[in-house]
Amino acid sequence: MHCTHGAVNGHLRDLSGLCEKRNNTDHNMExxxxxxxxxxxxxxxxxxxxxxxxxxxxxxxxxxxxxTVDLLTEGVDFLLDEVAPQWIGRKALAVNxxxxxxxxxxxxxxxxAVALPKECAKTLAPQLLExxxxxxxxxxxxxxxxxTNTWDGGLVISVMAIGRVTEHGPFKxxxxxxxxxxxxxxxxxxxxxxxxxLFEPRINxxxxxNGHHRINAAIDVSDGLSLDLARLAAESKVGAIIDAHHxxxxxxxxxxxxxxxxxxxxxxxxxxxxxxxxxxxxxxxxPPEEAERLLATQPLMPTMGVxxxxxxxxxxxxxxxxxxxxGVSRQISPQGFVH
Amino acid sequence: MHCTHGAVNGHLRDLSGLCEKRNNTDHNMExxxxxxxxxxxxxxxxxxxxxxxxxxxxxxxxxxxxxTVDLLTEGVDFLLDEVAPQWIGRKALAVNxxxxxxxxxxxxxxxxAVALPKECAKTLAPQLLExxxxxxxxxxxxxxxxxTNTWDGGLVISVMAIGRVTEHGPFKxxxxxxxxxxxxxxxxxxxxxxxxxLFEPRINxxxxxNGHHRINAAIDVSDGLSLDLARLAAESKVGAIIDAHHxxxxxxxxxxxxxxxxxxxxxxxxxxxxxxxxxxxxxxxxPPEEAERLLATQPLMPTMGVxxxxxxxxxxxxxxxxxxxxGVSRQISPQGFVH
Numbered sequence: 304m305h306c307t308h309g310a311v312n313g314h315l316r317d318l319s320g321l322c323e324k325r326n327n328t329d330h331n332m333e334x335x336x337x338x339x340x341x342x343x344x345x346x347x348x349x350x351x352x353x354x355x356x357x358x359x360x361x362x363x364x365x366x367x368x369x370x371t372v373d374l375l376t377e378g379v380d381f382l383l384d385e386v387a388p389q390w391i392g393r394k395a396l397a398v399n400x401x402x403x404x405x406x407x408x409x410x411x412x413x414x415x416a417v418a419l420p421k422e423c424a425k426t427l428a429p430q431l432l433e434x435x436x437x438x439x440x441x442x443x444x445x446x447x448x449x450x451t452n453t454w455d456g457g458l459v460i461s462v463m464a465i466g467r468v469t470e471h472g473p474f475k476x477x478x479x480x481x482x483x484x485x486x487x488x489x490x491x492x493x494x495x496x497x498x499x500x501l502f503e504p505r506i507n508x509x510x511x512x513n514g515h516h517r518i519n520a521a522i523d524v525s526d527g528l529s530l531d532l533a534r535l536a537a538e539s540k541v542g543a544i545i546d547a548h549h550x551x552x553x554x555x556x557x558x559x560x561x562x563x564x565x566x567x568x569x570x571x572x573x574x575x576x577x578x579x580x581x582x583x584x585x586x587x588x589x590p591p592e593e594a595e596r597l598l599a600t601q602p603l604m605p606t607m608g609v610x611x612x613x614x615x616x617x618x619x620x621x622x623x624x625x626x627x628x629x630g631v632s633r634q635i636s637p638q639g640f641v642h
Numbered sequence: 643m644h645c646t647h648g649a650v651n652g653h654l655r656d657l658s659g660l661c662e663k664r665n666n667t668d669h670n671m672e673x674x675x676x677x678x679x680x681x682x683x684x685x686x687x688x689x690x691x692x693x694x695x696x697x698x699x700x701x702x703x704x705x706x707x708x709x710t711v712d713l714l715t716e717g718v719d720f721l722l723d724e725v726a727p728q729w730i731g732r733k734a735l736a737v738n739x740x741x742x743x744x745x746x747x748x749x750x751x752x753x754x755a756v757a758l759p760k761e762c763a764k765t766l767a768p769q770l771l772e773x774x775x776x777x778x779x780x781x782x783x784x785x786x787x788x789x790t791n792t793w794d795g796g797l798v799i800s801v802m803a804i805g806r807v808t809e810h811g812p813f814k815x816x817x818x819x820x821x822x823x824x825x826x827x828x829x830x831x832x833x834x835x836x837x838x839x840l841f842e843p844r845i846n847x848x849x850x851x852n853g854h855h856r857i858n859a860a861i862d863v864s865d866g867l868s869l870d871l872a873r874l875a876a877e878s879k880v881g882a883i884i885d886a887h888h889x890x891x892x893x894x895x896x897x898x899x900x901x902x903x904x905x906x907x908x909x910x911x912x913x914x915x916x917x918x919x920x921x922x923x924x925x926x927x928x929p930p931e932e933a934e935r936l937l938a939t940q941p942l943m944p945t946m947g948v949x950x951x952x953x954x955x956x957x958x959x960x961x962x963x964x965x966x967x968x969g970v971s972r973q974i975s976p977q978g979f980v981h
Contacts, residue, residue, distance in 0.1 A: 351706060352812070352814065355815070355877065356744075356745070356814055356815050356816075356877070357710065357741045357742075357744035357745050357815065357860075357861060357862060358708045358709055358710035358741045358742060358744070358745045358747065358803075358805070359708070359709050359710070360706050360707065360708050360709075360745070360807065360812060361702075361706065361707045361708075361709065362706050362707075363700075363702035363703070363706065363707040364702070364703050364704065364705070364706065365703065366703070367690060367699050367700065367701050367702065367703065368699065368700045368701075368702040368707060369697045369698070369699050369700075370697055370698050370699075370700065370751070370753060370786060370787060370802075370804065371696065371697035371698070371753075371787055372753040372754075372755045372787050372788070372789050372800075372802060373755065373789050374755035374756070374757060374789045374791055374798075374800060375791075376757045376791050376793040376795065376798075377793070377795070378793055378794055378795070379791065379792075379793045402696045402697045403696075403697060405696035405697070406695070406696050406697045406699070408697065412709070414709060414710075414711040414802060415711075416711045416712065416713035416800045416802075417713070418713060418715045418757075418798050447709060448709060448710055448711050449711065450711050450712050450713045450800075452713055452714075452715050452718065453718075454715040454716070454717055454718045454796075455717055455796075456715065456716070456717070456795045456796045456798070457793075457794075457795045459713075459715075459757050459795070459798045459800075461711075461713060461755045461789075461798075461800040463709075463711060463753055463755075463802045464697075465709065466697070468699065473691070473699060475691070475695055476694070476695050476696065477695075521696075522696060523696060538694065538695070
């Protein structure tokens with residue numbers, strides 16, 4: 304475990320730096336942190352009782368409640384000596400908001416539990432929170448609970464996000480039908496360069512699409528287009544053909560390939576887009592006529608700057624195929640990044 | 643990190659034992675585990691969508707929702723080579739249910755996130771779940787979400803529990819008034835011997851008391867009578883006098899003192915009861931006439947076998963005092979076990 308924090312690719316220079324030796328008791332630290340949580344973060348109109356009691360209370364009576372949890376570990380999801388703690392805090396919250404987006408849920412609240420390395424606990428806790436705050440504010444998410452622990456191990460951060468279904472109902476993974484087009488937001492691949500920490504959860508995009516268009520199924524791309532498409536297809540009991548030449552490849556994926564070619568890299572930009580993961584874009588099953596309308600009008604472009612791309616079609620036969628520009632399909636085995 | 647599991651004080655002999663080397667991919671392991679979760683655990687009538695999508699959905703529309711999170715770490719909350727993984731899983735859930743009890747909330751669902759040591763992941767995951775299952779069943783708690791991670795570090799388990807407020811409203815920490823009696827369920831101290839893992843969350847007791855009696859405030863004793871009483875008093879803006887000779891001391895606390903006297907122990911049974919923590923009993927602020935009724939009828943004894951004891955009184959002046967059997971009070975500084 305390292306307690307000096309660097310930046311990914313030098314994009315974040317102003318780091319609050321080295322760990323102090325802990326000279327407070329854990330108790331005081333937890334009290335201080337809870338006080339920060341109570342004062343520094345936005346609230347939400349549905350919060351009836353926030354941080355400070357044995358549990359929080361939400362007024363969930365108007366609409367159904369959506370819940371999700373994700374946990375990040377040092378060495379797997381981030382390296383403490385290569386990335387700013389603020390980015391880690393941001394990511395821990397953002398991956399959960401992305402799950403809410405995949406359900407077309409309106410975010411309401413979050414709870415955060417951390418295991419902090421003893422020697423950096425005092426500095427890390429507020430830095431993690433600092434990284435979350437812009438997202439909490441942007442999406443009106445109240446921090447309603449937390450559990451702060453220190454230990455001899457590495458950093459672990461677990462966030463649970465709570466949202467509510469809107470009057471348009473939830474997106475689900477099940478619901479894709481043979482003939483539905485496969486649409487994806489944004490571009491894919493190479494998230495390791497930076498986007499895995501700084502991606503924007505597609506909350507607003509999901510809420511807009513759910514409110515204005517007919518979407519049969521949805522998932523967010525957390526572990527790679529190929530693997531998450533397979534998950535959606537499996538829940539919907541269908542298969543999927545990906546049009547290889549239509550997959551929107553991110554500049555990051557292309558940059559990665561250029562960097563790799565200087566060393567020993569062998570992955571193509573398409574392979575990065577198919578298998579890298581952590582893009583946190585929305586993958587949608589859309590009836591063909593609705594897809595045509597969406598692609599013609601590109602409703603997410605004007606205010607959100609997010610393109611929608613048609614990358615293939617769902618089919619009745621279970622399985623996943625990659626189709627080239629000559630129309631030749633070969634079956635592929637779904638794979639991706641698994642934590 | 644040790645992957646052989648022993649028992650606390652030899653009370654659990656049948657352990658599933660040594661870790662296998664992981665020969666499955668993480669992906670397969672997570673899928674297997676999710677399949678177990680989907681099949682093996684109880685559900686709850688409020689679950690609209692359980693494990694298997696990007697998030698779960700609860701029908702929370704009838705009553706307000708209560709949420710809490712707790713995280714346990716290896717080396718602080720348990721030692722993997724001294725305690726059965728089933729006990730760890732049980733405790734991770736039970737501490738959250740105890741928080742729901744402290745709010746007089748009816749349990750509904752839970753989400754579990756784990757960071758598993760790589761070399762034991764495959765055996766640990768089902769063992770942790772196995773330890774939770776009896777409590778899930780007993781209190782009708784649906785497991786609606788999870789995140790399974792493997793890493794090079796020790797075991798971390800984070801559980802979030804969701805409950806609902808009943809028609810009698812929640813217990814809160816605020817609400818204690820000067821003159822209110824301090825009542826506690828069960829006995830205190832020495833939980834390290836075994837009770838820290840095998841305690842019964844006071845769900846049924848809390849629901850009964852909330853439904854039939856006037857309780858002004860409540861908290862569960864997680865970090866010690868002294869410290870948790872101070873927390874309740876602080877939220878209620880009152881002080882508290884503890885009648886030392888009325889504190890119900892557990893047999894475990896007495897046994898600990900006997901064991902200590904053979905070595906170098908210096909704590910008295912009362913000190914164990916005041917400061918040990920992890921008793922997970924309910925601490926209640928009760929109006930005097932209501933307290934008298936409760937103590938006379940002992941309504942939790944017949945079916946739950948749980949005594950209620952009057953251990954003192956709330957006062958207007960902030961602070962904590964310990965009063966001896968001669969009526970002499972000395973101010974004490976709240977302390978306890980802090981994770």
